[in-house]
Amino acid sequence: MTREQLFHIADDWFQTQSWKPFPFQKQTWTAFLQGKNGLLNAPTGSGKTYALWIPIVLDYIQKNPDYKNRHKQGLKAIWITPLRALSVEIKQAAERIATDWNVPMTVGIRSGDTTSAERAKQKEKMPDLLITTPESLQLLLATKGYDKIFKDCTAIVIDEWHELLGTKRGVQVELALSRLKTIAPKMRIWGISATIGNLEQAAEVLLGPESEAYRNSVLIRAHIDKKITVKSILPEKMDSYPWRGHMGLHLIDEVMPIVRKSKTTLIFTNVRSACEIWFQRLLEKYPELAGDMAMHHGSISRETRLWVENAIRNEELKVVVCTSSLDLGVDFAPVESVIQVGGPKGVARFLQRAGRSGHQPGKESVIYFLATHAIELIEASALKKAVKDTTVEDRIPYLNSWDVLVQYLGTLAVSDGFFPDDIFEEVRQTFCYQAMTRADWQWLLNFITKGSQSLQAYDEFKKVEIESDGRYKLNDRRMALHHRMQIGTIVGDAVMNVKYLSGGYIGSIEEWFISKLKPGDVFVFAGKKLELYRVKNMQVLVKAAEGSKPTHHASWLGGRLALSAQMSELLRQELYDANSGKPSVELNSMAPIFRRQRKESIVPNADEFLIEMFKTREGFHAIFYPFEGRFVHEALASLLAYRISLLSPITFSLAYNDYGFELLSDQEIDIESVLDNNLFASIHVHQDLQASLNATEMARRKFRDIAVIAGMVFTGYPGKVVKSKHLQSSSQLLFEVFREYEPDNLLFQQAYRETFEHQLEEGRLIKALERIQYQKIVVKHCEKPTPFSFPIITDRLRERLSSETLAERIKKMTAQYMKT
Known part of the structure; x- marks a missing residue:
């Protein structure tokens, strides 16, 4: 059957659905049928699922002309999804094609929710098309004879690749693909991703930078003019001092007109506690919503979440208050409006949530931004421009995640065993391990067979045996069971x-x-x-x-979402525009705040870095404004406090938010002196951070997760989970052993590396310091707190006062500071 005849089948089917295929869908069909690998960049709700299910089925038809009479059993394609909740819809799409085209292909799901009876059935006879998760794919690789399961597989699709990229689950996928490329050489690899800043690199990570798969690949972009409208919910009167509202609840009356005029509205909060509170407050104030409103977040039972999702689809709910649990993929046609409560802290997250409304090709997406305090309106203004220009963040991939590789080697050893030279070459083809040396590899092999240099006396760390033919195999049944139960990279916070x-x-x-x-x-x-x-x-x-x-x-x-690097840059630019005379609607509404800020201090320009100093009854305040996000400010505050304390004995209390940070002391800083002593120098940052933040303690905590992933500590059986304190004490003991006797241990070193690279964002912090060094430092000695400093000060109060007491205290402070 020619490609034109195959396309005719798809085109006819689209017509029966009253649809018309997009150019990007046809491009994907063509590239797939040509045998190419690729990455499809398409917005949510654009028909990306059919862009790949259709060519997978067409490919089967082409290779099996007599498919209606002679159907060949066995796994033909795998669809990886990061969220189990998306599996049902993906399965329905595949079944719809197979049924309507009379192709006798079966579709199955394998995830943590799959029953043991269904798994046993799959073991006897795999479905033709399998929808699974990264963890369940690893479990299949831990099955004896797994090569027979995958050998005839012609395609693997990794959905929502932007969500997996930059996580250890993404590394799991990289490793699985490295094996599947060998055992199923005809398999085509495709990723689906929403827009991210480093799309080309995303394809490189997916396919392997030096691999044949990458050389024979395409990057397809869906050029769909998806209209996204961003509207800010503005208060009628803007106060000069922008104190934090209680999660935006002071604007609850502005929300109801949006809810009333829309078929269904999703209200996104950034954290679960806010989700619970918004749900309760809406119900208290508008009891008529009872029965028409629901809540959805990750801690709610799966049954309830599924009920809510179905109720949205069936137009049975007027409003759903939710968190990131509804960010991805689920098709909710009735949703007309989305409300984002508080800054989403990232452009990609904001676009993802906006796409929940008008979740169909050609439909407009409408998202309302509800600022929880006035300065967040700068974020709203910045997001409008980002949406218009489609400016989104990069996702930074992991490098040298030794814990995930140790787990993967255990997985291969549990199933059929592996020959080290073969697997070394495969693993080196991945992005994560492209720089791995033979010495690193030998260390890892020694670790799984001997327990590394310092654990050789303990049999429980000698998991893998070297057989007479050179194969590495895990033969102990109890250890194999423990390994299978612990496959995965998501470790809960203790x-x-x-x-x-x-x-x-x-x-x-x-x-x-x-x-x-x-x-x-x-x-x-x-x-x-x-x-x-x-x-x-x-x-x-x-x-x-x-x-x-x-x-x-x-x-x-x-409550720890922080501004992304991209969002920080946009926010700074927007703030500088406040001085340009061409501000947006949001910045115009902030005129009283800017007036007051300029009266007490300045609104900085692009070439200025602002430091404000003033005294209150609490002590001497020094407020710094890098506009780099909470995580960077937390590390930067500790770094500067440490450097200042080296010049003269002084103790600080620290506070920070996304816009700046405060050093509070009972004595005044000689700011000119400390600035003359290279306060913002970008040299010696690593050493100074280690001294100021007790990096060893942070690395010890990070090591617990590494120890769990690498299988050094066992987390327990279902219903008999090992207590957190036992996990912690076991991993701490190992950490101390490595620290004392084996400091070159790769897993021990990884704990420090991840602490600085991922937790403290050291690279971003150094960039911030380098930027500040080129700016003119403006020190303003103020009579009282300024509008910009006010949210930072009230954040510190929030930690120790109840909502009511805080509201009263802030009211008094506002009245006091407003006196001229």
């Missing part, structure tokens, strides 16, 4: 109990926060000032510290 030394339980806190503290540091938690005494077996032992000034306030990862 929760630590906070207790007084003298006894008495105070509460629980996430370990990442405690990892930043050193013994003797004072922090505020549960309304109490506490001094950290020690961390032991996942317990945080503290003493009361009523008379001391706290240096930290307890915080949780739930």
Whole structure:
């Protein structure tokens, strides 16, 4: 059958659906049928699923002309999705084609939700088309005789590749593909990605930089004029001092007209706690929404989430309050409007959420931006321009993730075993491990067979045996079971109990926060000032510290979205435009704030870096404005506090948000002196960060995840999970052993590397320092806090006051500062 005849089948089917194929769909069909690999860049809701299911089925028809009478059993194509929730729709699309074209192809799903009965059935007879997740694909590779399962596979599609890129799940996919290329040489590899800044690199990571698959590949862009309209929800009156609203709830009445005029509205919040509160407040204020409103986030049961998704499709819900759990892929035609509460902190996330409305080709997407405090309107203005210019972030791929590779080698050893020279060549073809040396490889082989240099005395680390033919094999049944149960790279954050030394339980806190503290540091938690005494077996032992000034306030990862590098750049540019005389609607509405800011200080230009200094009853404040995002500011605040303390003895309390950070002390900084001493120098950053942030403690926490992924500690059986404190103590013991006896251990070194590269964003911090060095530093000695500093100060208050008390306190502060 010629390609024209094959396309005729697809075109006729599109006509029966009253659709017309897009050029990008036909381009993809052509490239696939020519035997090419590729990456398809297409917006959500544009028909990308049919761009690849259709050529997969057409390819089968072409190679099996007598398919209606003689159907060849076995796996023919795999579709990888990062979210189980998307599996049902992807399956329905494939079944629709197979049924309508009378092609006897079966479609199956294999994920964590697949029943044991269904898995057993698949073991006997695999479906023709399989939808699965990165973890379940690894489990298939851990099956004896897996090469027979995959040998006739002609295609593998990795959906939402932009979500997997830059994560260890993405590395898992890279490794799986490296094996499948060998055992199924005719298999075509295709990725589907929304727009990202480094699309060419995304294709390189997917296919392998030096591979034949990459050389025989295409990058197809869907040029669809998808109209996205961004509207800001503006308050009637803008205050001069932009205090933080309670998650934007002060604008709740502005939301209802949008809800009433739309068929269905999704209200996106950035964190689960805000999702819960918005749902409750809407119900309290508008009881008529009862029965027409639902909530959706990752902690809600799967059954409830599925019910909500189906109810949206069936037009049974007027409004759904949700988090990122509804960011991806699900087709909700009835959704007409999306409301984003608070800055999404990234352009890609904002575009993804905007695409939930008008989720059909040719339909307009409408998204409303609801700023939780006035300065967030700068973000809204910046996002409008980003949407217009389609300016989105890069996704930075991982390099040398040794923990994922150790797990992968265990997977191959559990199934049929592997020959090291063969697998070395395959792994070296991946982007993640392209720089791996023979010495690195030999270390990894020694690690899985002998437990590395410092663990040779312990049999539980000698998992893999070398057989007489040179094959590496894991033969111990118990160890093999443990490995299969622990396949994956998503490790949950451990929760630590906070207790007084003298006894008495105070509460629980996430370990990442405690990892930043050193013994003797004072922090505020549960309304109490506490001094950290020690961390032991996942317990945080503290003493009361009523008379001391706290240096930290307890915080949780739930609220820790930070500005992306791209968003920071856009935000700075927008702020500089506030001085240009051509501001946007959002910046115009902020006129009272800018007037007040200029009265007390300045609105900086592109060549200026602003530092504000003033005194209140709390002490001496120094506020710095890099506009680089919370994570960078957290590291930068600690770095500068450390450097200043080297010049003269001084103690600081730190506060930060996405726009700037505060150093608060009981004595004034001699700012001219510290600036003359290269305060913003980009040299020695690594050493100064290590000294200021207790990097060893942070790396110790990071190592726990690495130890779990690499299988050094066992997380337990279903229903009998190993307690976090045991996991932590086991991994800490290993960390200390490596630190003392084997500092060149690759997994130990990886813990430090990931701490600086991913947690502290060291590279981005250095770039910020280099930028500041070229700017003119403007130090403003102010009489009182300025509008720009106000959200930073109130953020610090928020940590220790209830919402009501905070509102009263801010009201008094606003009245006081407004006095001229």
